[in-house]
Amino acid sequence: MKNFSKELNFKTSRSSGAGGQNVNKVETSVTVMWNIAGSEFFNEDEKNLIQNKLKNRINAEGFLFLTVSENRTQLMNKNKAIEKILxxxxxxxxxxxxxxxxxxxxxxxxxxxxxxxxxxxxxENRRFKF
Structure with missing residues (x-):
């Protein structure tokens, strides 16, 4: 899946919620974006199948977005995002x-x-008979 991960773009942001002093300084939340139509890893049939099944997660430009902020480090969140999108x-x-x-x-x-x-x-046997 090395070729597939080259097609992914990453954007970082500050995680929300509790986190102490680091929460306002460190950008640990990772958003992974993948352009399905521009992918060279999948053929057209596979792209159509992905677009049909994941149409609720794909925006108007054809990008699949996924945000991960489970861990405290950016690298761990990036690895988790790759794992989840795969x-x-x-x-x-x-x-x-x-x-x-x-x-x-x-x-x-x-x-x-x-x-x-x-x-x-x-x-029938329960009925009252005269």
Whole structure:
């Protein structure tokens, strides 16, 4: 995945939330940006699949954004961002198997009817008869 990580652009910013003295000085939050259309790592079919599955995460210019501020160091956040974006893209490339519709077997149909009949008889026996 070395070629893929060359296509990523990084931007740093100050993390929000508690953090003591460093929170206002050090830019530890990392935003990773990837231009899907300009990627040379994937073919057109894979790009279309990624764009369709991740359309809610892609902006109008065609960039996939991901921000990570879990750790206290910029390097750890950068590594985590690369890991997460790879995971997201790999999951988007998975094509689910088509489900084959099946019919219930004769035994299953018969068991269902038997169960219905038993329940019906049980309720019939509860009725008050004159």
């Amino acid at each position: 995971d997201i893209v790999n999951k988007a490339l998975i094509i689910p198997k088509k489900r084959l519709a099946t019919q219930p077997s004769k035994t299953q149909k018969q068991n269902r009817l038997d169960t219905k009949k038993k329940l019906s008889e049980k309720k």
